[in-house]
Amino acid sequence: MSQPSPVIILVDPQLGENIGMAARAMANFGLTVMRLVNPRDGWPNERAVVAASGAPDILENARVFDSVEDAIADLQFVVATTARSRDMVKPVSGPKAMVAELNRRGQEGQLTGILFGREKWGLTNDETALADHILTYPVNPDFSSLNLAQAVLLLGYEWYAASQDGQEVSAGVPDHPTRRPATRQELVGFFEHLETELDDAGFLRPIEKRPSMVRNIRNIFHRTELTDQDVRTLRGIIVSLSRKFGGNRK
Numbered sequence: 001m002s003q004p005s006p007v008i009i010l011v012d013p014q015l016g017e018n019i020g021m022a023a024r025a026m027a028n029f030g031l032t033v034m035r036l037v038n039p040r041d042g043w044p045n046e047r048a049v050v051a052a053s054g055a056p057d058i059l060e061n062a063r064v065f066d067s068v069e070d071a072i073a074d075l076q077f078v079v080a081t082t083a084r085s086r087d088m089v090k091p092v093s094g095p096k097a098m099v100a101e102l103n104r105r106g107q108e109g110q111l112t113g114i115l116f117g118r119e120k121w122g123l124t125n126d127e128t129a130l131a132d133h134i135l136t137y138p139v140n141p142d143f144s145s146l147n148l149a150q151a152v153l154l155l156g157y158e159w160y161a162a163s164q165d166g167q168e169v170s171a172g173v174p175d176h177p178t179r180r181p182a183t184r185q186e187l188v189g190f191f192e193h194l195e196t197e198l199d200d201a202g203f204l205r206p207i208e209k210r211p212s213m214v215r216n217i218r219n220i221f222h223r224t225e226l227t228d229q230d231v232r233t234l235r236g237i238i239v240s241l242s243r244k245f246g247g248n249r250k
Contacts, residue, residue: 011038018148
């Protein structure tokens with residue numbers, strides 16, 4: 001495989017053993033980059049090393065972050081894994097279709113990542129809202145809970161199988177080197193800029209509805225797949241409108 005694999009991001013993992021088994025599953029199927037958000041028992045973790053059983057490099061190179069936003073800041077396409085329906089409009093794919101999409105974006109030079117939630121209750125709505133796409137597994141609806149390592153392994157299997165079937169896993173060269181998909185950091189900066197102005201204008205009211213309104217607005221822009229130039233243009237529009245109409249607010 002000639003490109004870095006999609007980044008595997010474990011959000012608030014509770015047990016070192018689960019991190020280690022997830023790393024082992026990654027090593028089985030060619031996934032090489034792990035990021036951790038607030039591992040409960042700290043990092044590094046000896047129990048994770050033992051459970052990894054021969055896959056220490058993934059753990060040694062794992063990076064730890066304080067928030068999901070920081071962990072995905074440099075990524076251009078983010079996937080959230082969840083078995084539950086969500087009150088938000090996002091495309092949903094199974095693992096096979098998702099791997100095809102990850103490969104396509106990799107060939108365009110995009111950096112991609114997959115969010116895996118907590119062992120007990122997965123990802124929050126706000127965390128899922130940060131993603132472009134939802135990954136769900138075709139499991140028994142009467143028992144849909146997957147172990148963290150199992151969830152990573154299923155995605156890894158499809159990733160590796162795609163390469164064995166002749167689907168090239170290659171980063172390639174972007175068609176438009178001067179126009180690239182916006183990173184998550186650029187998008188979050190734009191969102192915060194927009195939300196600040198909307199707060200000042202009194203749009204995000206009543207206050208109890210603000211969280212859901214913010215998620216809905218963010219999801220609108222996630223679906224458009226903004227480029228870095230798009231973000232700069234939109235932020236310029238916000239600045240211009242703020243200068244012209246900011247003083248007329250009541």
